[in-house]
Amino acid sequence: MKSLLLLSGLGIGAMLAELFNFKKLLFPLVCLGLLAAIGVSVYDWNTDIRLFNNMLRLDNYALVFTASMSFITLLWLLGANDYIEHETHVSDKYALTLFTLVGAFVMVSYNNLTMLFIGIEILSLSMYVLAGSKKNDLFSNEAALKYFLMGSFATGFLLFGVALIYGVTGSFHVEAIGDYCLANAGNLPTMFITAIVLMMIGMAFKVSATPFHFWAPDVYTGAPSMVTAYMATVVKTAAVVAFARLFYNAFGHAPVVWQIAISLMAVLTMFVGNVTAVFQQNVKRMLAYSSVAHAGYLLIALVAMSKLSGGAIFYYTLSYSLASLLAFHILFTVSGNKNEGADISAFNGLAKRNPLMAFGITVAMLSLAGIPPLAGFFGKYYIFNAAIEAGRYKLVILAVIASLISVYYYFKVIIAVYFKQSNEAAIELNGLHKLLYLICVILLFVLAIIPELIVSMLK
């Protein structure tokens, strides 16, 4: 309740900044607000509060993701303040970002399908606007429109599914649906199965799982780079967590219905994402496909449905978000703060032009590729471990092959950084960006040394 009020209040406050002219104060205010949101989550730890007639449930699962997404947003702001401040409508962008986070908060803590829908809508509507926030840029407009059309379409599927479920069970309540599922596990009515399939399609759209991923690369490429970074980290985390929450709590007792479909989707997502990324010249587009592929790994944790899955998803999203944020931001700086991203050649000779950025992108790429001793490796490790515990060997072998493919394109960047020569001038960084890079790099190492601490939060 407190974080919800805090974040919404902060968002509305940000809109007022334009009226009352305290725009300069917004950055520190929002940062403080996000820190407070993290603090509140820590304060509420282990309480399992239920709000609004049990429509929201703040269990540890919800809290841990609220804290981590607020933290990622905070880091994102360190890097994105340039993007926000250099354009008009400063306060709107702060407000929309905060509303996105509110939506994400609802998506990770819903206990009622209407809340899921509301959360997705709050998040998506803000993102549609942010994606199109470069008003004069054709690609940004295209991204917004595409995102909006595809997003609405997906929500349509989702709503249809929710309606059918209500028809069968007479409830929107996740736990009630779970009970119904348990009671009728043997002979679920066709309508219920149809509903699961429809909701699965809707959620697959949101996490950009193949074959529902086609919007993702275009939207990721067209949207302003910083918005893309946000989409690939916080928005993706929220979508995956909502997906997992739905399928564990509501449909967890009928795994036969959806496990095969989602396994198939996971494999397709990993391969389509990674293989297509190999052929991309534009790094932004490459990272977009890589983000698609990472959704595939997360789906494996979802399919595994073992007691380790929750911790695995948490660790994976956190390490993936840190590395992606770092990668997107360095890309943004390297491409000269342009939106269309840049070819790999833009990274040429970065080692000489700015060693910190060179080291940062190397760490980010190694972590995304899942190479020890970085956090990305442990993320994959936890997922593989959960899947093997659930006896899904073939899935793990395929995931291994897929991550081998990914090594290829991640290393293309590293090779350009250290190996290719360039006459471009050195890059200067401002203090906040340096801070962002240092925090991300250090955390990617530290998370790998103390994985236990992170994963054991969700037991």
Added chain:
Amino acid sequence: MLTAILIALPLVAGLYIITLGGEQSKRIALGASLAELAIAIFMLSQFQINAESQFVCNVPWIPSLGINFYVAVDGISMLMILLTTVLTPLIVYSSFGHNYSKPHNFYGLMLLMQMALIGVFTALDGFLFYIFWELALIPIYFICLLWGGEGRAKVTFKFFLYTMVGSLFMLVALIYLYQQTPGTHSFSIDALYAAGQALDLNAQRAIFWGMFLAFAIKMPIFPLHTWQPDTYVVAPTQGTMLLSGIMLKMGIYGAIRWLLPIVPDGVAAYANLAMVLAIIGIIYASLIAWVQSDMKRLIAYSSIAHVGLIAAGVFSLNEQGLSGAVYQMLSHGINVFALFFIADMIEKRTSTRLLGNLGGVRSIAPKFATFFMVIMMGSVALPLTNGFPGEFLSLNGVYQVSGMYALFAGITIILGAVYMLSAYQKSMLGEVSTATEKFEEAKNHETHILWICAALVILMGVFPKPLFDIAEPAIQQLLTMVKQ
């Protein structure tokens, strides 16, 4: 505790060098690696010759997953530690004639590499082993990428991908074994041994392939060797020395420690196949080495041939074969280091590696030529040099399995003599060429290194017993597990 210090020292020193920067890196690296050697020698003096794991350091790391920081030393590990700690200062010292750009990164990475290697050789926790195994790859990748020769981007990437493929399958195999351990699961080596040995034949076969792939790529065994010659050629000399001298032993050590005892039935099912592959590799690589005109490439192929014999010894699954293999790992490490060093000296003086452009060095630089002679003798396994005891015992082990195999594997000694002697003849004897006219005699640090190597070649050839004794109890214990 001592083991943990052995791992921590290069890590700290490496990071210190990287952050400090500057030209003094060379000397700090040499000092640190000598200190490491001193610790290793102290360890050796405290080492009890029995099959126990000694100097154990076992602290929880990720308790909920049963992962511990579990390192210890037994006879086999002790020898591998000696190899690493003797070769690293030599490799650092051998670079004193080079001026690498950004020396702090170069030497820092080298020490990080040493840290990972010692970790691999001492880890007794499956997960920790895997981490060190992968960790060793990153410094060497960057050493080759940043300081390598022409075409390094493609070649080093191929190397990286190859090894990555192997190790990921090993990871899957390890996690599978881990899931088979009883109770709350554990990655400790004893738990994995028990879990692996209890598996049925089909599961053991699958595990065998998962792990064998990783080790075979690293060694490398035919037909997984294609990354190796190119990588050795483009890597900077010190990188090649690290790769051939120490890193390829990771594969053999891994097979001995983590493959044979874990899935004995799986190994029994495929040991013959592994031996046949190794023997094909021996002959194939020897023949290719014969026709090489590039010295570095010739040594690279000779290395594949030697490693083939070591692998054949390992998979013969008897005491002679394994003892020979372990001994030969040490000898080969020293010999291949020395050969690459000699090739580097020649290249620095004549700006060519092509044998056809050389000749007559012996008349200009007799001391150098003599050293080359001694080391070459070690490499072709002449009796009373360090190559002989290991290769002889390995062959003996192979013979116990099949005379035919031993016959073919024995060809390596004949072919080895052929290509090494012809290389020696082309470069050192005959007419003086334009490239070798002003060939400079070995001097300063070069003489020191050559003296040390030549002395080791002879010493290890004449007195092999102390080293054999160190490893023997551990090997016997290992064999009881394989044979049960």
